[in-house]
Amino acid sequence: MTIAEQSRQEGEHSASLKIARQLIANGVDRAIVKMSTGLSDDELASLVR
DSSP: OOHHHHHHHHHHHHHHHHHHHHHHHTTOOHHHHHHHHOOOHHHHHHHHO
């Protein structure tokens, strides 16, 4: 994996976390957030804390 690819993946992951935070804050069910963002259960749990 090149540095550019790694940077792109990190950016996409960061965007997914931001979107998940917003969805959770607006009352969207966690299963839908997980399916929509591709985040793991552990990542979602860390956002809810």
